[in-house]
Amino acid sequence: MKELILQTSHISKSFRDPVDVTVLSDINLQLSRGEFVSVTGKSGCGKSTLLYILSTMDTDYDGELYIDGVCMKGKSEPQVARIRNEKIGFVFQFHYLLNEFSVLQNVMLPALRLGRWEADEIRQRAYEKLVALDMAEHAQKKPNQLSGGQKQRVAIARAMINDPLIIMGDEPTGNLDKRNSEIVFEIFLELAQQQGQTLLIVTHDQQFARRTGRTIQMEDGRILEPLY
Numbered sequence: 001m002k003e004l005i006l007q008t009s010h011i012s013k014s015f016r017d018p019v020d021v022t023v024l025s026d027i028n029l030q031l032s033r034g035e036f037v038s039v040t041g042k043s044g045c046g047k048s049t050l051l052y053i054l055s056t057m058d059t060d061y062d063g064e065l066y067i068d069g070v071c072m073k074g075k076s077e078p079q080v081a082r083i084r085n086e087k088i089g090f091v092f093q094f095h096y097l098l099n100e101f102s103v104l105q106n107v108m109l110p111a112l113r114l115g116r117w118e119a120d121e122i123r124q125r126a127y128e129k130l131v132a133l134d135m136a137e138h139a140q141k142k143p144n145q146l147s148g149g150q151k152q153r154v155a156i157a158r159a160m161i162n163d164p165l166i167i168m169g170d171e172p173t174g175n176l177d178k179r180n181s182e183i184v185f186e187i188f189l190e191l192a193q194q195q196g197q198t199l200l201i202v203t204h205d206q207q208f209a210r211r212t213g214r215t216i217q218m219e220d221g222r223i224l225e226p227l228y
């Protein structure tokens with residue numbers, strides 16, 4: 001039987017802007033271990049809003065979110081932050097690497113925050129992630145010495161450091177040229193196919209979406225039922 005690692009029940013979200021605007025309505029979705037799922041839809045349909053809720057970064061919504069069988073409702077902010085850091089890796093459109101730290105130190109940060117391993121072990125793990133992403137030779141550089149594609153590879157290494165249950169990405173190839181987009185997308189495919197990593201990626205790129213295992217199509221804050 002498939003192991004559910006993320007599930008939502010009737011999630012809705014409104015902004016007061018200045019009157020109430022509903023941007024997500026009755027979102028019910030399930031994600032099983034090892035799935036590579038893309039989320040697509042027109043600009044403004046609610047993809048990022050949904051991803052921020054699923055990644056627990058936004059906790060202000062109606063309905064329920066379960067991660068690894070645990071309901072996020074009623075949890076304190078430190079409890080949610082701990083679950084997020086332990087179970088979810090996130091890759092943004094912009095890398096958000098810290099220029100005052102080296103590439104290696106940037107990758108180490110989420111693991112230092114988690115506190116599960118000693119510093120030496122974290123350094124070793126971070127180095128291994130950089131090796132896996134073909135970035136080891138840049139370990140001691142500062143992020144501003146790297147190209148856009150290289151920075152995004154470091155951001156993926158950082159998302160992987162705590163061996164998350166799921167990696168989420170909000171347009172992770174959106175800020176890259178065609179060649180680097182392809183390289184970064186191939187990394188996600190490889191993670192899914194060779195390591196069974198569960199992935200949930202928002203993308204505008206229909207060609208990429210078609211290569212994932214399942215596509216969630218959104219329209220006006222709702223998930224469209226698959227046509228097949």
Ligand SMILES: Nc1ncnc2c1ncn2[C@@H]1O[C@H](COP(=O)(O)OP(=O)(O)OP(=O)(O)O)[C@@H](O)[C@H]1O
Nearest residue numbers: 015016017023041042043044045046047048049050
């Ligand atoms: N803080 C906010 N206050 C008010 N409305 C907001 C806020 N954030 C997002 N919205 C609105 O919510 C809707 C969904 O936005 P969201 O960013 O989730 O869309 P998206 O599908 O990710 O779009 P894009 O593909 O352009 O990134 C949009 O109409 C947007 O204007």
